[in-house]
Amino acid sequence: MPSSPLLRWGLPICILAIAFVLAIRQQQQPLQQPLTTSATHCYTSVRTLWPTNDSPKCFTVSSDGSFSDVFTPKDGEVPEDAVSSEGHVIPGLWDGHGHLRQYGEFLHSVDLFGSSSLEEVMVRVKKYIAENPSAGSKDEWVRGIGWDQTFFGRMPTADELAQDPDLKGLYIMLDRIDVHCTWVSPAVLQLLPPLPPTVPGGEIIREPGPGVFCDNAMDLVLPLWPRPNPAAQARQVRSAMAALNEVGLVGMHDAGETRKNLELYRELASHDEEWTVRVYGMLECDKRNTFCPEDAAVVAGESDFLTVRSVKLFADGALGSWGSAMLDPYADHPDTSGTLLINSSALTTVTSQWSTAGYQVNIHAIGDLANRNAISAFSTALERLCPDPADFASCQRATHRFRIEHSQIIHPEDQKLISSLSIAPSVQPTHATSDMKYALSRLGSERLAKSAYRMRSFLHVHPAPLILGSDFPVEPPNPFRGMYAAVARRDPATGLGSPDKPDQGWHLDEALTLDEALEGFTKGPAWGAFLEDRAGVIKPGAYADWVVLDEPLEKTDVESLRSLKVKETWVGGKRVYARA
Numbered sequence: 001m002p003s004s005p006l007l008r009w010g011l012p013i014c015i016l017a018i019a020f021v022l023a024i025r026q027q028q029q030p031l032q033q034p035l036t037t038s039a040t041h042c043y044t045s046v047r048t049l050w051p052t053n054d055s056p057k058c059f060t061v062s063s064d065g066s067f068s069d070v071f072t073p074k075d076g077e078v079p080e081d082a083v084s085s086e087g088h089v090i091p092g093l094w095d096g097h098g099h100l101r102q103y104g105e106f107l108h109s110v111d112l113f114g115s116s117s118l119e120e121v122m123v124r125v126k127k128y129i130a131e132n133p134s135a136g137s138k139d140e141w142v143r144g145i146g147w148d149q150t151f152f153g154r155m156p157t158a159d160e161l162a163q164d165p166d167l168k169g170l171y172i173m174l175d176r177i178d179v180h181c182t183w184v185s186p187a188v189l190q191l192l193p194p195l196p197p198t199v200p201g202g203e204i205i206r207e208p209g210p211g212v213f214c215d216n217a218m219d220l221v222l223p224l225w226p227r228p229n230p231a232a233q234a235r236q237v238r239s240a241m242a243a244l245n246e247v248g249l250v251g252m253h254d255a256g257e258t259r260k261n262l263e264l265y266r267e268l269a270s271h272d273e274e275w276t277v278r279v280y281g282m283l284e285c286d287k288r289n290t291f292c293p294e295d296a297a298v299v300a301g302e303s304d305f306l307t308v309r310s311v312k313l314f315a316d317g318a319l320g321s322w323g324s325a326m327l328d329p330y331a332d333h334p335d336t337s338g339t340l341l342i343n344s345s346a347l348t349t350v351t352s353q354w355s356t357a358g359y360q361v362n363i364h365a366i367g368d369l370a371n372r373n374a375i376s377a378f379s380t381a382l383e384r385l386c387p388d389p390a391d392f393a394s395c396q397r398a399t400h401r402f403r404i405e406h407s408q409i410i411h412p413e414d415q416k417l418i419s420s421l422s423i424a425p426s427v428q429p430t431h432a433t434s435d436m437k438y439a440l441s442r443l444g445s446e447r448l449a450k451s452a453y454r455m456r457s458f459l460h461v462h463p464a465p466l467i468l469g470s471d472f473p474v475e476p477p478n479p480f481r482g483m484y485a486a487v488a489r490r491d492p493a494t495g496l497g498s499p500d501k502p503d504q505g506w507h508l509d510e511a512l513t514l515d516e517a518l519e520g521f522t523k524g525p526a527w528g529a530f531l532e533d534r535a536g537v538i539k540p541g542a543y544a545d546w547v548v549l550d551e552p553l554e555k556t557d558v559e560s561l562r563s564l565k566v567k568e569t570w571v572g573g574k575r576v577y578a579r580a
């Protein structure tokens with residue numbers, strides 16, 4: 001998800017939202033105890049993801065919140081001072097690509113995901129307004145996310161947001177499912193200055209009527225939107241963290257935040273007892289795809305709960321809105337091959353600037369042209385920075401760890417380059433299962449079969465596991481749903497596979513095993529954040545983060561991953577979530 005449209009995205013806090021936050025606080029506070037001394041915990045089983053000869057059942061957490069010992073009790077006797085509990089432990093889970101603040105905003109806005117008609121969109125907006133009577137004014141727009149015009153058969157229009165008497169005159173701004181387009185009401189449209197005929201890198205939709213703005217054209221609308229204040233943002237972030245802990249997440253990579261928002265994170269992380277998710281933040285300059293070292297210097301730093309040492313760039317848009325930049329035209333839109341947000345030479349320049357300054361560079365690339373440009377930018381940077389021209393791959397793995405966010409459609413020749421340079425693909429398994437309904441028509445069968453939605457093909461790119469994530473709030477953050485999508489290649493919401501053969505997984509040749517998927521939500525993101533041996537494993541010296549399940553994950557039936565609910569989540573030796 002590009003964060004530019006979302007940077008300023010959010011909602012003034014409403015009565016419902018406050019009630020929600022209070023509910024979470026009440027639930028959380030009794031669970032959090034200050035950790036003053038070391039503590040030993042024993043469970044029915046402990047999966048460490050770290051090679052050990054025996055099967056440990058216990059671990060000790062030291063007062064600094066890391067594991068100090070992992071062991072099998074002698075003669076099966078649990079130590080006297082240990083807390084012994086039922087349950088099967090896995091390392092705390094990480095999402096390798098999400099949007100924390102926007103997820104909090106999403107939790108406080110109109111949820112349009114899955115709305116299959118314009119009528120359903122209206123019903124949901126009206127329900128939200130009934131629950132949030134102050135929303136819709138000039139100072140407090142109604143915000144929402146999740147509509148998808150593929151359900152409507154055409155783009156929606158502003159007028160359609162004013163036909164209902166309950167909605168007339170309201171300020172409404174609703175983001176497309178992939179956040180690459182936004183749809184506004186006539187009241188918002190009236191605030192805009194006369195529109196230019198075209199916008200480079202963007203599109204003003206005019207058919208069947210005005211109201212939708214895509215990619216760079218969204219910047220015409222966003223500056224007018226009244227942003228939530230810092231206190232509201234803080235509440236939204238806390239809501240997001242509580243919801244992430246609930247699905248077993250202990251860490252996440254925030255794929256693009258401005259300096260201002262990363263400063264807010266730092267403020268909250270330093271004071272807030274409720275900062276319960278480890279965040280690996282990627283900086284996005286206020287002006288997208290630029291070099292802003294002064295801003296980076298202000299927010300760069302590493303601590304247990306917030307690390308910033310990387311930047312996010314955007315090569316293109318998204319497939320759903322024909323915005324991803326392709327080498328060849330779309331099969332269902334032969335007059336276009338999508339839109340690059342930055343040309344190849346400029347991308348190479350800005351990548352070299354950031355990497356020379358010591359930052360990890362993570363490029364959003366969906367289409368095969370965008371991916372080619374990203375690989376070429378990384379390759380040039382490695383040539384410039386690596387001492388041994390015969391071994392860029394080792395240098396990339398040891399020092400730079402350049403990543404391609406999404407890595408969705410990649411020409412077979414470029415897949416070889418990714419491999420030989422050890423460039424890290426960061427993949428969202430649920431994007432594949434959400435896109436499968438239109439991927440064939442957009443791409444045609446040849447491109448779909450050879451270039452798109454790789455996972456298994458990337459496993460051997462380098463010794464580290466794949467970096468898996470969800471892109472929340474674009475998809476739900478539940479990592480077990482991500483594992484399901486990766487293993488079964490079926491939609492976790494419905495259990496359905498290929499559009500033509502719903503009882504079969506979609507392109508199963510690219511599926512992962514459950515163990516590979518688990519590593520993709522633990523060790524993969526840890527590696528992608530330079531945190532190997534610190535996160536995603538249970539071993540001495542690692543963060544004491546773990547998740548308790550009712551049964552061992554490896555014995556869990558794949559179909560039941562869809563509805564799996566974790567029992568407990570622990571971060572830094574403290575329990576942050578317990579199932580009621």
Ligand SMILES: *[C@@H]1O[C@H](CO)[C@@H](O)[C@H](O)[C@H]1NC(C)=O
Pocket residue numbers: 343344345346
């Ligand atoms: C690429 O973009 C840069 C910056 O917008 C521009 O100065 C340059 O002329 C462009 N190069 C090409 C080859 O289009």
Ligand SMILES: [Zn+2]
Pocket residue numbers: 001002097098099255471
């Ligand atoms: Zn994203």
